[in-house]
Amino acid sequence: MTGSVPDGVRPALESIELSLGFGAVTVLRSVSLRIERGGIFALLGPTGSGKSTFLRSLNRMNDKIPGFRREGQVLLEGESIYGQRGDLMDLRRRVGMLFQRPNPFPMSIAQNVVAGVRAHKMAPRRELSAIAQRRLEQVGLWGAVKDRLGESPFRLSGGQQQLLCLARALAVEPEVLLLDEPTSSLDPVSTEAIEALIRSLAPELTVVIVTHNLGQAKRVADHTAFFHDGHLVEHGPTARLFDSPAEAETARYIASALG
Numbered sequence: 001m002t003g004s005v006p007d008g009v010r011p012a013l014e015s016i017e018l019s020l021g022f023g024a025v026t027v028l029r030s031v032s033l034r035i036e037r038g039g040i041f042a043l044l045g046p047t048g049s050g051k052s053t054f055l056r057s058l059n060r061m062n063d064k065i066p067g068f069r070r071e072g073q074v075l076l077e078g079e080s081i082y083g084q085r086g087d088l089m090d091l092r093r094r095v096g097m098l099f100q101r102p103n104p105f106p107m108s109i110a111q112n113v114v115a116g117v118r119a120h121k122m123a124p125r126r127e128l129s130a131i132a133q134r135r136l137e138q139v140g141l142w143g144a145v146k147d148r149l150g151e152s153p154f155r156l157s158g159g160q161q162q163l164l165c166l167a168r169a170l171a172v173e174p175e176v177l178l179l180d181e182p183t184s185s186l187d188p189v190s191t192e193a194i195e196a197l198i199r200s201l202a203p204e205l206t207v208v209i210v211t212h213n214l215g216q217a218k219r220v221a222d223h224t225a226f227f228h229d230g231h232l233v234e235h236g237p238t239a240r241l242f243d244s245p246a247e248a249e250t251a252r253y254i255a256s257a258l259g
């Protein structure tokens with residue numbers, strides 16, 4: 001078993017001997033990981049261990065970075081995302097992403113939510129406002145914004161902006177959501193709201209989350225992988241990894257992070 005998926009079961013996402021680098025620097029070496037459909041999978045590790053680079057390779061976000069190089073494969077539902085036939089726009093719809101800092105678009109709150117729906121022509125115009133309402137309700141933002149749907153999102157709080165970005169990501173009905181430290185710039189109340197939402201997304205959605213917060217990994221993730229210095233050190237059910245890590249590097253990191 002390589003990751004959270006028993007042998008013989010097809011994972012939602014899989015990396016096969018994936019090595020990543022920028023120019024002469026190799027950031028990740030030969031990572032093979034299978035990510036179960038409908039679960040929440042956390043990527044943990046010290047700064048610079050390669051978590052974000054790995055996460056960003058799962059929907060080809062590194063492609064445009066000068067010097068980026070890759071060996072090995074990433075499979076989404078068994079098909080290579082780096083293959084010739086890959087349509088990047090379709091990939092990004094199927095594998096959505098939320099970043100450390102909320103990044104609303106410079107358009108109204110309602111338009112933000114349906115921006116992807118419009119770009120992918122997923123619904124007729126007359127349905128857009130109902131879709132916006134439904135997604136804002138799903139992320140718990142409807143009450144706060146229903147009277148200001150036409151206003152700029154930049155006057156919302158940081159936590160509200162992140163929820164808006166989550167609503168926008170969910171509106172295009174992704175199969176996988178990649179979260180890169182999604183609460184690191186938020187206060188505890190907003191963090192709790194986002195964590196509750198993440199938990200509510202499974203099992204319809206597969207979630208992969210990079211976090212520095214061990215408590216967060218414990219609270220939300222079924223499985224956790226530990227990266228160190230460009231290597232995947234170990235992975236397993238979150239409780240097992242925290243309670244009885246198999247590798248000394250993992251044990252040291254957990255002990256130091258818990259202080």
Ligand SMILES: Nc1ncnc2c1ncn2[C@@H]1O[C@H](COP(=O)(O)OP(=O)(O)OP(=O)(O)O)[C@@H](O)[C@H]1O
Pocket residue numbers: 022025027045046047048049050051052053054065212
């Ligand atoms: N665009 C880039 N060009 C060159 N090197 C990069 C680039 N992006 C990342 N790196 C390098 O890759 C290594 C891993 O970075 P990455 O952001 O993946 O680590 P991380 O584990 O997510 O760290 P953090 O927790 O601090 O975000 C670092 O040494 C970083 O300097």
